[in-house]
Amino acid sequence: xxxxxxxxxxxxxxxxxxxxxxxxxxxxxxxxxxxxxxxxxxxxxxxxxxxxxxxxxxxxxxxxxxxxxxxxxxxxxxxxxxxxxxxxxxxxxxxxxxxxxxxxxxxxxxxxxxxxxxxxxxxxxxxxxxxxxxxxxxxxxxxxxxxxxxxxxxxxxxxxxxxxxxxxxxxxxxxxxxxxxxxxxxxxxxxxxxxxxxxxxxxxxxxxxxxxxxxxxxxxxxxxxxxxxxxxxxxxxxxxxxxxxxxxxxxxxxxxxxxxxxxxxxxxxxxxxxxxxxxxxxxxxxxxxxxxxxxxxxxxxxxxxxxxxxxxxxxxxxxxxxxxxxxxxxxxxxxxxxxxxxxxxxxxxxxxxxxxxxxxxxxxxxxxxxxxxxxxxxxxxxxxxxxxxxxxxxxxxxxxxxxxxxxxxxxxxxxxxxxxxxx
Numbered sequence: 001x002x003x004x005x006x007x008x009x010x011x012x013x014x015x016x017x018x019x020x021x022x023x024x025x026x027x028x029x030x031x032x033x034x035x036x037x038x039x040x041x042x043x044x045x046x047x048x049x050x051x052x053x054x055x056x057x058x059x060x061x062x063x064x065x066x067x068x069x070x071x072x073x074x075x076x077x078x079x080x081x082x083x084x085x086x087x088x089x090x091x092x093x094x095x096x097x098x099x100x101x102x103x104x105x106x107x108x109x110x111x112x113x114x115x116x117x118x119x120x121x122x123x124x125x126x127x128x129x130x131x132x133x134x135x136x137x138x139x140x141x142x143x144x145x146x147x148x149x150x151x152x153x154x155x156x157x158x159x160x161x162x163x164x165x166x167x168x169x170x171x172x173x174x175x176x177x178x179x180x181x182x183x184x185x186x187x188x189x190x191x192x193x194x195x196x197x198x199x200x201x202x203x204x205x206x207x208x209x210x211x212x213x214x215x216x217x218x219x220x221x222x223x224x225x226x227x228x229x230x231x232x233x234x235x236x237x238x239x240x241x242x243x244x245x246x247x248x249x250x251x252x253x254x255x256x257x258x259x260x261x262x263x264x265x266x267x268x269x270x271x272x273x274x275x276x277x278x279x280x281x282x283x284x285x286x287x288x289x290x291x292x293x294x295x296x297x298x299x300x301x302x303x304x305x306x307x308x309x310x311x312x313x314x315x316x317x318x319x320x321x322x323x324x325x326x327x328x329x330x331x332x333x334x335x336x337x338x339x340x341x342x343x344x345x346x347x348x349x350x351x352x353x354x355x356x357x358x359x360x361x362x363x364x365x366x367x368x369x370x371x372x373x374x375x376x377x378x379x380x381x382x383x384x385x386x387x388x389x390x391x392x393x394x395x396x397x398x399x400x401x402x403x404x405x406x407x408x409x410x411x412x413x414x415x416x417x418x419x420x421x422x423x
Contacts, residue, residue: 004063005279006279006282009211010203011061014054014058036412036413037409037410041160043406045161046402047402056199056203059074059078060075060200060202062074070271071272079200081179082196083196084119086190086191087191089187089190090385093183093185094133094178095186097114097115097116099186099385100114102115117183120182121182133182144167144173145166147165148162175195185390188388189378198368200366204361204367205351205396208282208347208361209348213286215282215286215287216293216343220290221329224238224298225332226238226324227239227298228299229305229328230320238298239298242290242291242294243291250350251354254285255354255357261284262359270362271364274364275365278361278362281354293336293340297336304327304328304331304332305328310328335411337410337411344400348368353369355373371391
């Protein structure tokens, strides 16, 4: 086993979240919020999709050395057929021949022609290409129907859950059966399956989103509440701090710090160096991205500190520390949650921008940012190679959209004014 920095942090965060949930269920306040969230069908369907992404990232965060001595993850073991089925260069989704023409040897008449792919189509159920794909779709439909029938028999859920179960199981089954014989999203310049790259990029996207927000949240919460509640010199210092940081373009600030960090990284194994570069990127993005949320929390705190329940707490002799923790923090949680979840998508996009200027994650690490960056040149080709960008967009949307929908419901459950209005 090899323990990378981000592996330890991501698994630690997952275990901490699970332990906190199990303990929080015993608290009447949190139990009411959990019941409120569970009553929302949209929230629960979004949560299942998020859990699927988290599961992929977790098994991709278990690293070890394989028989050849290189570092692999548990996800690489599950996706071994996709790794072993690499082609020589570009191929379109579900294609049987290469995308660009290659020169033919003189004994074959010379000239140029699209050559058959080395692995795609070799495990076809039937010889006809279209019929083979159609049969795999039918089998996927059959598996999805069986899943719906089993779910309905044991749970008897509402219609929306049955529709979601059907779509979710059908999508997973279709990707599985098609990937056994085809490159579902085609291949890239080096012949690597784009589906494999997209799945490996899930870990990078989640780590950037979660670890960065873990750094943003305490900075913004503590400084925002302190500035709004205490006021005076404390407010002036914190305002000066986040105003100064906000005046510096974040991309330039991140670029400057990352260039310094890159020069200090030791020349170790590429996987370890790439992982540390990812860790430092999360830290730098977190330190430079808390200002807008702190300003928002400060404004909400300024309003809350004038309310009667805060005045009553002061009269009862409750300390300022307890007031900020037990009274102010719970009333700004809904603002913080929706802000950091909405910022999650911007962090993933920021990674793509940083990859574009060469200071994002290491080029050897799979990420949606690197996929989008490579698509920049691929779209300029004739004919255009579009599937790298399409795959990155598809998987990013599959993560960001459910996260935003789930956060919206949790925000309403945490907001005392809106609690009890979920359907």
